[in-house]
Amino acid sequence: MRNYLTILFLAVLMASCSQPSNPSFKAEDISLVPKPTSFQLNESSFKFGPDTKIVASDQSQQKAINYLKGLFSKAAGYNLEEISAKTEGAVVFEVIEGLKNGAYKLNVTPNSITVSATEESGFFNAVQTIRQLLPIEIESANVVAANWLVPSVTIEDEPRFSWRGMHNDFSRHFIDIDEVKAFLDYMALYKLNTYHMHLTDDQGWRIEIKKYPLLTEKGAWRIPNNQDTICMERAQENKLYTIDEAKFKEIDGERKYGGFFTQEQIKEIVAYASDRCITVIPEIDMPGHFKSAIDNYPFLSCTGESGWDTVFTYPTCLGKETTYEFMKNILSEIVELFPAQYIHIGGDEVNIKSWEKCPLCQKAIKDNSLKDEHELQSHFNRDIEQFLHSKGKKLMGWDEIVQGGLTKDAAVMWWRGWRPEAPKKAVENGNELVITPTDAYYFDYLNDGNPLEKIYNYEPVPESFTAEEEKRVMGIQANLWSEWIPSFKRLQYQAFPRMLAVAENAWASKNNKDFEAFNKRVEKQYPRLDNLGVYYYIPVVKGLDKKIGMVDSTKVKLSLAYPLEGVEIYYTIDGSVPTKKSLKYTEPFVVNDTVEIKARAYKGDIYNDIKKTKVEKKEYIQSVDVSPKEKGLKRYLIPGKLKKVTDVNLKSASKWEVVDSVDIAEFKDKKPVNMVFSGYFHAEKDGIYQFETRSDGGDHLYIGQTLVVDNSGWHGPRKRYGIVALKAGWHSITIKYRPSDKPRAINAWYGLQGEPLQPITSEVTGF
Structure with missing residues (x-):
């Protein structure tokens, strides 16, 4: 009996061993x-x-x-x-x-x-x-x-926000219906649920409107513009900028770029999105960004003409009833195609100058007791909003629609990061809000300047919001404006992996975030993206961000912006495009001649944007035989509005004072005053030195008589740099600053080539 039980036990044990349980995971x-x-x-x-x-x-x-x-x-x-x-x-x-x-x-x-x-x-x-x-x-x-x-x-x-959005711009460069479907599948994978289709703009009309067939017969096609030609130029070194030849066709004897969705295709997209629990939001820009319509229906403008002013195109005339009729006829077809609650009408960057001169617009302002042209646009918005209400829809627009008044039923997309008062004004007014600012959520900006970590760590809800105001934040959205995105591969490259940061910010609690842990999860997503055929961004090559100077020779060190398994660097020193057949970077290399270095990273067949710079031969500037008695620099103030930085002249200086550093100090945001900073800079040892300035308006930095940094021209705050070979000792330094109409910045830094920059202060200056 005992032997029988033993045999039975062994049989059961062997049977269980032959049917192992499913494995566990770590x-x-x-x-x-x-x-x-x-x-x-x-x-x-x-x-x-x-x-x-x-x-x-x-x-x-x-x-x-x-x-x-x-x-x-x-x-x-x-x-x-x-x-x-x-x-x-x-x-x-x-x-x-x-x-x-x-x-x-x-x-x-x-x-x-x-x-x-x-x-x-x-x-x-x-x-x-x-x-x-x-x-x-x-x-x-x-x-x-x-x-x-x-x-x-x-x-x-559970999600933090109800609106977890991505945006595609079809007007500048067009993507096809199959590519749209692929993008919707990417969104679904990461629980994004709102797809914003920017369908019309100055550069092209991308949706069929049956009442106005010219909108797509002619408005969907254009002679290649500067955006196309710049992409074509970039494509010579980077195939991601290649424009598909299928997007061109002969019209009226001319080669034109374009494309559009038929209404049946739009229905197909909406249904495909709905099957993935994604809501499609259409945007039909009005009353500005309407050139592709005005070109073919010129009665819409104030003058009967279409075209560009200095920056933006001429808008539709808001003094004509035919304008309102035209818009409502379009929207009547749009609302039938899109089940979404909101219809986006744009409303951004409207050039109001033509309204100022138009007698019909001025009459509309007077007849409706409006204050100005901004209120005229709001009057238009309210009329369109009432029409949308009659169709069971709500109006949405970019944050410019807040100016001039807004009803509480409208929703606002805050995009102008430099206008922090706009979202606060919207929620105080009772409007619902989507956060989509340039600061973090513009994915047409290069990954280098708007990186994954910055996006992930960005808190979308402003600190100034009360708990009640925060409830009006529907969510967040990232935008892919397509001026420089001419292909679906380039669109993927701009979207991934940053889209994952938006997905997590839209879903997870702000108290449940850790970038390092997130980034490890992202790295594990790359094989999945490979299987999906996604062409994602990989870390760029660092070390070629600025010109490299040398006297006899220099050692060039390259690195990746961040480590990623399987990524390798290839480079050339003859100006040719680096491929996987080029020199593979394994260690710093010596250059002893004037050459152009180009490098890019590869991960399998995925490559990124080329980084390049020139190596310039420099002659040493000898130090001067001085021993400054005082630390710091002299700052001269020069009154008057000057046209160019070269007009800043010490002979016109009213007075000078000693300053510790190069900055605008008490003159920021006040009446413009030109400045000259003058004294001596101490070079600790022989070497190539880099100088950098940041200013609005313009500036020049001189070492002795040599112009090292040219940051001239009219511009907002921006940085420029230059390199120079200096012998150890004291060198004359002069910085001339011509401010903008609203002075904001003048700063200066220095550093030995390859080392971190330091501010120019009294630690290294004297007079």
């Missing part, structure tokens, strides 16, 4: 973006197979279920069966009450997956979390072999 194996509100990793995992069932109980679950089935159909070849009765080994969808929109609960065990939510977007977001927990092969467009395991987890998750 926390470092998992990357979820955005970060869930609450996450617990448990033992073991759930395995999908061809017989895995999906248990549905409500129509609100259908979009999520369809998406999950679609993933497995493409990548695994599984046709997951949908049933209504609960069973073992299934994915169970269940409705629970009380969760906010978008929120969900997810419980994964070795025996089942339970997805709980209150409404359809919650179920859909849960599926995107399952998608990110699955192997990256789930993103494959064709059937592949994989072990379809999902770690055992317990997640409770």
Whole structure:
């Protein structure tokens, strides 16, 4: 009997060994973006197979279920069966009450997956979390072999904001419907739920309006402009700037660029987005940025002519009833195509000069008891808003619409980071607000200047907002203006990985953020993006940001902006475009001649923008035989409004005083006064020195008689630099500053080449 029990025990043990449990995962194996509100990793995992069932109980679950089935159909070849009765080994969808929109609960065990939510977007977001927990092969467009395991987890998750948006500009450069669909899938993966389509602007009309066929027959096509030609020039070194030849066609004997969506295609996009719980917001710019319409319907302008003023185009005439009729006829077709609550009318950067001269506009101002042209635009906005209300819609516009008055029903997108009063004014007025400022959320800005860390650490809600005002913040949005984005690959490069930072900022609590931890999760997302065919940004090459000077020779050191596995640097010293066949950077290299260095990083087939600089041979400037008795510089004040920096002359100086540093001090934002800083600079040792200035208006920095920094011209605060070879000792230094009409800055720095810059202060100056 004892032997029988022993044999039975061994048989059971062997049977259990032959059917091992599903493996467990480590926390470092998992990357979820955005970060869930609450996450617990448990033992073991759930395995999908061809017989895995999906248990549905409500129509609100259908979009999520369809998406999950679609993933497995493409990548695994599984046709997951949908049933209504609960069973073992299934994915169970269940409705629970009380969760906010978008929120969900997810419980994964070795025996089942339970997805709980209150409404359809919650179920859909849960599926995107399952998608990110699955192997990256789930993103494959064709059937592949994989072990379809999902770690055992317990997640409770909800979004911070209801508006989690991305924007595409179709007017400057156009992307096709299949590319739009791909972008919507990227958005879905990271739980972004609002897609803003900028469909019309001066450079092109991109949506069919049946009542006005010329808008797309002619307004959707243009002779290549400066934006096109600049992209074509850049494409010689960077193929990401290549404009697809399919975007050109012969019209009236001329080669023109363009494209547009038919109304049927718009319906297809809206439906595709809806299946992913994404709302599509159309933007039809008015009354400015309307040149592509005025070109073909010239009665819309004040003068019957279309064109550009100094910066912006001439707007539509707001003194003509035909303008209002035209806009409403367009919007009548738009509202039928887009189920979204909001219709965006732009309203930004309107050139009001033509209204100032137009007798019809001036009559409209007088007849409606308006104060000025800004109130005329608000009068127009309110009229359009009432029309949209009659169609069951609400008006949305850029933050300029706040000026001149705004009804409480309108919503505002704050984009002008330099106008911090605009969002405060909007929420004080009771308007809903979307945060989308240039400071962080303009993704047409290069990654170098608007990097991932800056975006992630940006807190969108201004500190000045009260708790009640914060409730009016619907959310955030990143914008991809397409002046310099002529291809879908370039669009991907500008969007990723920064889009992930927006996704997390829009979802996670501001108290639940850690950039280092986030960046580690982002790095684990790259293989998934590779499977999706996303062409993302990789770190740029550092070390060629400025000119390099040498006397006899110099050592050039390159590095990456940040470390990323699999990224390598290739460079050339003959001015040619670096490829993976060029010199591979492994250590600093010596240059002993005047050359042009170009470098770029590669990660597989992905490459980034070229960084380049010239190596210039310099002759030493000898020090002067002086021993300054006082520390600091003399600052001379020169009254009068001067045209050029070269007009700043010490002979006109009214007085001078000793200053410790180069700055505008008490003259900031006051009546403009020209300045000269003069004295001696001490070079600690022989070497190449870099000098840098930052000013508005303009400045020159001289060492002796040599102009080292030329920061002249009319401009806002900006930096310029120069290099010079100095012998150790004292050197005469002069900085001339011609301010703008509103003086804001004059600063100066120095440093040995390759070392951090230091401010020019009394520590290194004297007279």
